[in-house]
Amino acid sequence: MLRAVERTIPSVCVFCGGSPLVGPAYLDLARAVGAALAARGVRLVYGGAHTGLMGALADAALGAGGAVVGVMPSSLRNRELAHGGLTELHIVDSMAVRKERMFAESDAFLALPGGFGTLDEVFEAVTLRQIGEHAKPIALLDTDGFWSPLYDWVERAVDRRFVPDNVRDALHRLDSLDALDRWLAALRP
Numbered sequence: 001m002l003r004a005v006e007r008t009i010p011s012v013c014v015f016c017g018g019s020p021l022v023g024p025a026y027l028d029l030a031r032a033v034g035a036a037l038a039a040r041g042v043r044l045v046y047g048g049a050h051t052g053l054m055g056a057l058a059d060a061a062l063g064a065g066g067a068v069v070g071v072m073p074s075s076l077r078n079r080e081l082a083h084g085g086l087t088e089l090h091i092v093d094s095m096a097v098r099k100e101r102m103f104a105e106s107d108a109f110l111a112l113p114g115g116f117g118t119l120d121e122v123f124e125a126v127t128l129r130q131i132g133e134h135a136k137p138i139a140l141l142d143t144d145g146f147w148s149p150l151y152d153w154v155e156r157a158v159d160r161r162f163v164p165d166n167v168r169d170a171l172h173r174l175d176s177l178d179a180l181d182r183w184l185a186a187l188r189p
Helices: 024-039 052-063 095-105 116-130 148-159 166-170 177-186
Strands: 011-015 043-046 068-073 088-092 108-111 138-141 171-174
Touching: 011 024, 011 095, 011 116, 024 043, 024 052, 024 177, 043 052, 043 095, 052 068, 068 095, 088 095, 095 116, 108 116, 116 138, 116 166, 138 177, 148 166, 148 171, 166 171, 171 177
Parallel strands: 011 043, 011 108, 043 068, 068 088, 108 138, 138 171
Antiparallel strands: none
């Protein structure tokens, strides 16, 4: 069980899906992560939506007294997807600027299940780390094997020398909420 402890790192950017059609287990996972970040005093940075895992994550962090920063392109705000109760909401010009802002606001990255947008954000974080543009920790919460095919691909890409060995170390696999708690505890600014 996740517990309230001393803050370890100022901000974690969480990438996750915004689809309102996902099952309740994924929403519960997002809520648990939001509450865990708030309990540690970690500021949540995310995509700014009120739907799907994004909304559940933000609502749980806010409900537990956490600070939540959303970053959303104006094109999505106009579709009324923006969360109305965040600590901060930054409206930006494009998805590319959104990623830049989220990356600049964060000290580490965590991915929950999601779709193409989530993959895009994870791949950019890993790629920028691989080419030396940052050294921020990156983890994927893989409680039900959602990310297993991606980890299989990473192994294949490393084995066939498309990707350097250090990517294995850069992409932490967290298989439970307890593993998430240990990862958060180990993070240092």
